[in-house]
Amino acid sequence: MEEKNLEIWLQQYRNGDLDALGRIVDETRVPLYRFIYGLVRDPHVAEDVFQDVWIRAIKGLHRYQSDRLLSWLYRIARNRVIDLSRKKKPDYSLQQPMASGEASNATLETFIPNKDQDPAQEVQNLELAIRIREAVDSLPDEQREVYLMRTEADLPFKVIAVTQNVSINTALARMQYALRALRDLLADDYEALHAQARTS
Amino acid sequence: MKPRELENALLLRESGELSETDLKELTIALEQNPELAKQAEENQVLQQAGPYSSSILVPEIPELTRARILTIAEKPTNKNLSRLLAIAALLVLGFGLFPHLSNSLQPEHPVVAFDVTPIRHSLTAEDPILDTLRELESELSLWSSYDMNDSSFLEDETDWATTLISSEESI
Numbered sequence: 418m419e420e421k422n423l424e425i426w427l428q429q430y431r432n433g434d435l436d437a438l439g440r441i442v443d444e445t446r447v448p449l450y451r452f453i454y455g456l457v458r459d460p461h462v463a464e465d466v467f468q469d470v471w472i473r474a475i476k477g478l479h480r481y482q483s484d485r486l487l488s489w490l491y492r493i494a495r496n497r498v499i500d501l502s503r504k505k506k507p508d509y510s511l512q513q514p515m516a517s518g519e520a521s522n523a524t525l526e527t528f529i530p531n532k533d534q535d536p537a538q539e540v541q542n543l544e545l546a547i548r549i550r551e552a553v554d555s556l557p558d559e560q561r562e563v564y565l566m567r568t569e570a571d572l573p574f575k576v577i578a579v580t581q582n583v584s585i586n587t588a589l590a591r592m593q594y595a596l597r598a599l600r601d602l603l604a605d606d607y608e609a610l611h612a613q614a615r616t617s
Numbered sequence: 618m619k620p621r622e623l624e625n626a627l628l629l630r631e632s633g634e635l636s637e638t639d640l641k642e643l644t645i646a647l648e649q650n651p652e653l654a655k656q657a658e659e660n661q662v663l664q665q666a667g668p669y670s671s672s673i674l675v676p677e678i679p680e681l682t683r684a685r686i687l688t689i690a691e692k693p694t695n696k697n698l699s700r701l702l703a704i705a706a707l708l709v710l711g712f713g714l715f716p717h718l719s720n721s722l723q724p725e726h727p728v729v730a731f732d733v734t735p736i737r738h739s740l741t742a743e744d745p746i747l748d749t750l751r752e753l754e755s756e757l758s759l760w761s762s763y764d765m766n767d768s769s770f771l772e773d774e775t776d777w778a779t780t781l782i783s784s785e786e787s788i
Contacts, residue, residue: 430690435687435690435691438686438687438690439683439687442683442686442687443683446678446683447678450675450678451668451671451675454671454675455667455671455675460675460676463678464678464679464682467678467682468682468685468686471686471689471690472686472689475686475689475690542673543673545670546669546670546672546673546674547670547674549666549667549669549670550670550674553667553670564667565667567632567664568664568665568666568667568668569667569668569671571632572632573632573633573634574628574629574632574634575634586625589625589628589629592628593624593625593628596659596660596663596664599663599666600659600663603663603666607659607662610662610663610665610666610669611662613665613666613669614661614662614665614666614669
């Protein structure tokens, strides 16, 4: 994701080009939504938060001065999720253990076997995806945030550090801890993950 | 580089934030240190795991949400328009009310002493207020004849002083 493009589109939107805002939303929606989803673990809540992030962002555009649109968006998202977890405890607590059967949050499409793929393989992939999700969900909040921002949104550490309001070394340390924890939690799945990483 | 710095360098290399110098140093370290090379590979696998899981489990965000966001984004223009209209209405109202407001906001005429003679002339001879007026006038004329340096006042004061001192001495 080119942040420079985002800044140009943002300027175009400020000059009255609504399509430019559409381009920003399109460019950021998958990683931002996945980041939010990774924190709230509910597609409907994630949708509401995603929309709310953009409403707040649009309202605050006149105050937005820096050239770090992404860290600004992720910071709004992060704060919104923290607000929700405070208000809605225990429903959306960030520490809440994941409900059994993460697949209940998946769409029906998830269960329709890909015609190009063996159905048995499809089920294995789904099970692996659920185990990964459970492992990521078990990380402490700060580590999970860094992991999601880094892996889902491809944010550099300097932006992650700004979003979390910490030093870059702290952000790096949190990522190290997250990876160490995941290495232990997913030790049995490492071969499958390795094979998956080679094919992707 | 120390072990911790090398671990951080692995992460910074993947995020594209490692300087040229550090990248060269890391490349040499990776060639010489199989443990570090293994860790680098594991890091990559584990960092790809999250997006892989999301690609299967996280649903697409509905198109409707995007449409809602863009609709909301359009509103500031309408908001500005309504704000302008409100300002214009206030201005019109202000111009309309100005003459009335300026009259009512004028300061009251100051109260000035005026001659009572015309009033006296307007009263009848039997009017009871005339007696009151006459009494007041005589009182005033009485007081105007007194002088504060009059010796009778001064004597009076001396007497009072003598009385006070003598009573204090007796105590």
